[in-house]
Amino acid sequence: DAGITQSPRHKVTETGTPVTLRCHQTENHRYMYWYRQDPGHGLRLIHYSYGVKDTDKGEVSDGYSVSRSKTEDFLLTLESATSSQTSVYFCAISEMDTQYFGPGTRLTVL
Amino acid sequence: AQSVTQPDIHITVSEGASLELRCNYSYGATPYLFWYVQSPGQGLQLLLKYFSGDTLVQGIKGFEAEFKRSQSSFNLRKPSVHWSDAAEYFCAVGGGNQGAQKLVFGQGTRLTINP
Numbered sequence: 001d002a003g004i005t006q007s008p009r010h011k012v013t014e015t016g017t018p019v020t021l022r023c024h025q026t027e028n029h030r031y032m033y034w035y036r037q038d039p040g041h042g043l044r045l046i047h048y049s050y051g052v053k054d055t056d057k058g059e060v061s062d063g064y065s066v067s068r069s070k071t072e073d074f075l076l077t078l079e080s081a082t083s084s085q086t087s088v089y090f091c092a093i094s095e096m097d098t099q100y101f102g103p104g105t106r107l108t109v110l
Numbered sequence: 111a112q113s114v115t116q117p118d119i120h121i122t123v124s125e126g127a128s129l130e131l132r133c134n135y136s137y138g139a140t141p142y143l144f145w146y147v148q149s150p151g152q153g154l155q156l157l158l159k160y161f162s163g164d165t166l167v168q169g170i171k172g173f174e175a176e177f178k179r180s181q182s183s184f185n186l187r188k189p190s191v192h193w194s195d196a197a198e199y200f201c202a203v204g205g206g207n208q209g210a211q212k213l214v215f216g217q218g219t220r221l222t223i224n225p
Contacts, residue, residue: 031211042114042200042215043154058212090153097142097161097204099213101154 003027004102006091012108019078021105023091031094032074033058034066036087037104043090049074081109112137114203116216124224125193131186131219133201142211143184144202145175148218154200160184171195196223 003026013019023032031050035043035058045058047066055066063085065077078085086109091102113136123129135141142161146154158169165177175186184201198218204211 033213040217042217043202043213044215045212048212059214094211097211098144098156098159099204099211100156101146103153 004091004093004100006089006102006105008105009103010106012110013081014110015082016080019081019107019109021076021089021091021107023074023076023102025072025074025093027093027095028071029093029095030071032068033092033094033099034064034074034076035090035092035101036060036085037090038087046076046089081107083109085109112141112203112205112214114201114214114216116199116201116219118219119217120220120222122222122224123191126190129186129188129191129195129221131199131201131221133184133186133216134182135184135201135203136182137203137205139205142204143175143177144204144213145169145173145184145186146200146202147171148198148200150197157186157199191221191223193223193225196221 005024007022033048034046037043044060049055049068067075089105092099115134144159145157148154157173160167160177168174173188198220200218201216202213204213
């Protein structure tokens with residue numbers, strides 16, 4: 001157990017609304033990641049962080065922003081949700097070059 | 111660019127039979143390789159990883175994987191599957207010693223176990 005929680009675990013929202021997903025870790029890990037999981041695509045990296053206020057884009061970053069104001073929290077924001085952002089979102093931390101994943105957030109955009 | 115191919119989208123085996131899940135990767139340097147398992151509705155659990163050294167690595171739940179550089183493969187094996195092994199399996203590749211590793215995942219292989 002890498003001490004990762006995600007909130008909310010499930011969310012249904014409407015197209016055009018902003019959405020923020022939270023990832024919280026309890027073990028002071030430096031690196032944190034956001035992935036999305038879609039059938040046929042495995043997991044794809046959205047954004048990652050290498051420290052407080054230090055973030056960078058991943059493979060599928062369009063339409064997403066992130067913030068990390070504290071070591072323990074990494075927020076993913078969909079500024080204006082679209083139906084193509086319906087997905088399962090996973091947060092991960094890295095420890096000794098190995099990533100460990102949170103339980104996921106299932107997001108549905110109607 | 112890194113890439114991972116899992117050629118089998120869905121595999122069905124009988125309980126007690128042996129299992130091999132295929133993974134081929136593309137990476138310009140020495141890769142860090144991982145296998146994760148995901149049960150329905152759950153997160154991903156690390157089965158095993160390869161960074162360097164012995165090319166046959168042992169993982170949890172009786173799984174093992176063999177790194178073959180010449181074939182760019184990292185296939186996952188288990189000698190005798192149990193019904194509880196039914197899940198989706200993901201192979202991933204990352205670059206070592208790069209600080210924030212950006213993993214690239216394969217599409218996944220869904221494993222069904224026949225009783």
